[in-house]
Amino acid sequence: MTADFVQVATATQTRDAAVELAQSAVRARLAAGAQIVGPVVSVFWHHGEFGSGEEWQLLLKTRADRYTDLEAHLRAHHPWNNPEIVAVPILAGSAPYLDWIRQTTEPEQAS
Structure with a gap:
């Protein structure tokens, strides 16, 4: 399975x-x-110091072949210099849902 x-x-x-x-x-x-x-609640090491704080987690669904562009977009628009940006594979899902992701993330064609 890919x-x-x-x-x-x-x-x-x-x-x-x-x-x-x-x-x-x-x-x-x-x-x-x-x-x-x-x-x-997030607990972490940052710049050599132990800390904790509140954060808002953002979960985005996309095609694997769009990850690089999404990562670049998040880096360019994120308020932090070195944000967490990680991807985990979606190994299975309902066919209509996965089709929706596929269709919705198709790059727009220039006219």
């Missing part, structure tokens, strides 16, 4: 920043859809 689709995760410090990233990625057809979850 993973033609991925779920991409990132996080932001505010809900508004997560909504802006989700909207820009979906409008650009880099993701078919996104869910924003939060606030969530």
Whole structure:
């Protein structure tokens, strides 16, 4: 089984920043859809210091072949210098849902 689709995760410090990233990625057809979850508690090491805080998790669904473009978009528009951007394969899903992702993330053709 190959993973033609991925779920991409990132996080932001505010809900508004997560909504802006989700909207820009979906409008650009880099993701078919996104869910924003939060606030969530995050525990981490950052610049050599232990910390914790609240974040808003953003989960985006896309085709595996669109990941590189989605990552570049998230990096360019993310408020953090080095955000978490990770992808996990979607190994199975309902055919109509996966077709929706495939169709929705098709790059727009220039006229």
